[in-house]
Amino acid sequence: MKSRPENExxxxxxxxxxxxxxxRALAQTQLDFDYLFDTARAHGLLPLLQKHATxxxxxxxxxxxxxxxxxxxxxxxxxxxxxxxRQLAIYKLLKQNGIRVAIFKGPLLAQLAYGDISLRQAGxxxxxxxxxxxxxxxxxLQSSGYQMTLELTSSQLASHLTNHxxxxxxxxxxxxxxxxxxxxxxxxxxxxLSADEVMSRLQSVSLAGTEVQTFGSEDLVLYQAMHxxxxxxxxxxxxxxxxxxxxxxxxxxxxxxxxxxxxxxxTRIVGLGLRLVERxxxxxxxxxxxxxxxxxxxxxxxxxxxxxxxFSNSGAADSTEANLYNLRVMDxxxxxxxxxxxxxxxxxxxxWQALALPDQFHSLYYAFRPLRLSKVYSNTIWQRLKRxxxxxxxx
Numbered sequence: 093m094k095s096r097p098e099n100e101x102x103x104x105x106x107x108x109x110x111x112x113x114x115x116r117a118l119a120q121t122q123l124d125f126d127y128l129f130d131t132a133r134a135h136g137l138l139p140l141l142q143k144h145a146t147x148x149x150x151x152x153x154x155x156x157x158x159x160x161x162x163x164x165x166x167x168x169x170x171x172x173x174x175x176x177x178r179q180l181a182i183y184k185l186l187k188q189n190g191i192r193v194a195i196f197k198g199p200l201l202a203q204l205a206y207g208d209i210s211l212r213q214a215g216x217x218x219x220x221x222x223x224x225x226x227x228x229x230x231x232x233l234q235s236s237g238y239q240m241t242l243e244l245t246s247s248q249l250a251s252h253l254t255n256h257x258x259x260x261x262x263x264x265x266x267x268x269x270x271x272x273x274x275x276x277x278x279x280x281x282x283x284x285l286s287a288d289e290v291m292s293r294l295q296s297v298s299l300a301g302t303e304v305q306t307f308g309s310e311d312l313v314l315y316q317a318m319h320x321x322x323x324x325x326x327x328x329x330x331x332x333x334x335x336x337x338x339x340x341x342x343x344x345x346x347x348x349x350x351x352x353x354x355x356x357x358x359t360r361i362v363g364l365g366l367r368l369v370e371r372x373x374x375x376x377x378x379x380x381x382x383x384x385x386x387x388x389x390x391x392x393x394x395x396x397x398x399x400x401x402x403f404s405n406s407g408a409a410d411s412t413e414a415n416l417y418n419l420r421v422m423d424x425x426x427x428x429x430x431x432x433x434x435x436x437x438x439x440x441x442x443x444w445q446a447l448a449l450p451d452q453f454h455s456l457y458y459a460f461r462p463l464r465l466s467k468v469y470s471n472t473i474w475q476r477l478k479r480x481x482x483x484x485x486x487x
Contacts, residue, residue, distance in 0.1 A: 136328070
């Protein structure tokens with residue numbers, strides 16, 4: 093079944109260079125402009141939509157829609173410049189105090205993938221450090237006006253550092269959010285590419301005239317595949333930026349990527365990411381690499397399902413959906429089972445907020461979490477059953 097024209101238009105602009113005639117043809121169909129705007133925003137593609145709609149078919153779109161896109165683009169560009177200034181200040185602060193730091197995602201990825209720092213929707217600042225330097229980095233950030241958004245006891249912070257990969261800091265200046273990472277993903281999502289490995293292979297690039305360090309090319313590919321998989325590839329821009337990053341790195345070492353994917357027990361995860369690039373873009377990928385990572389074609393089939401559902405799935409997945417998904421994308425089924433057990437038993441901020449316990453009783457949270465979740469899920473199921481009952485009675 094052919095999808096609605098707004099979705100086809102979004103797919104056509106989700107790249108660095110477009111087919112102008114395709115965009116112009118879709119611009120002349122009957123479009124719901126509110127749906128087009130909201131869907132592009134949900135998938136992180138408003139900057140690309142504004143650029144390509146204006147340059148390829150500015151004479152075909154209504155002025156009110158182009159003006160709305162322009163306002164959003166200007167606002168986004170201002171936010172991006174503000175974030176870069178703050179990010180570079182943080183980068184210099186940490187480097188000057190002997191902390192090795194890498195910048196990733198955000199405007200830097202936009203520059204690599206699209207050749208323009210403003211062509212990704214502005215979000216948070218992301219920096220990666222080693223876990224051993226967290227306390228020092230926290231003190232430096234707090235001395236510069238940033239505060240952790242979570243108020244944690246010493247036991248809670250120790251648990252968070254062990255079982256998660258990042259924590260947010262915020263400053264009152266424009267409510268800037270900083271995600272301070274000490275790992276690439278939480279331990280519950282098995283992809284054995286460590287932050288220390290990546291930090292040992294950083295490359296230098298220029299961002300707004302400043303030399304900064306970021307992931308090496310091969311590690312960037314692995315990270316993008318892992319990050320998208322961790323979030324069930326719910327956002328089209330993650331696929332687009334991975335595709336365009338690969339287009340911008342023609343000399344990437346595919347043998348290294350395959351070897352590191354195998355070492356990380358992540359061949360299916362990386363294979364799925366590359367199959368999605370193949371499905372959504374015209375970027376050429378070596379057939380031997382796809383065959384090596386997805387010899388049975390299971391990830392190709394999964395990419396087809398994602399392609400069919402990408403505009404109908406929105407928001408974060410529930411735990412059941414995520415667990416079933418992990419069974420399909422993780423190389424080892426035991427890793428998916430460990431992820432499910434981690435989600436059930438390892439306490440999170442929500443548990444700490446729901447029940448305040450002294451540090452000496454912190455271990456009780458491991459019993460409290462499954463009890464709290466069982467209550468949450470029971471209430472959810474009960475509400476669904478009531479809605480079904482009301483629907484049947486009204487019918």
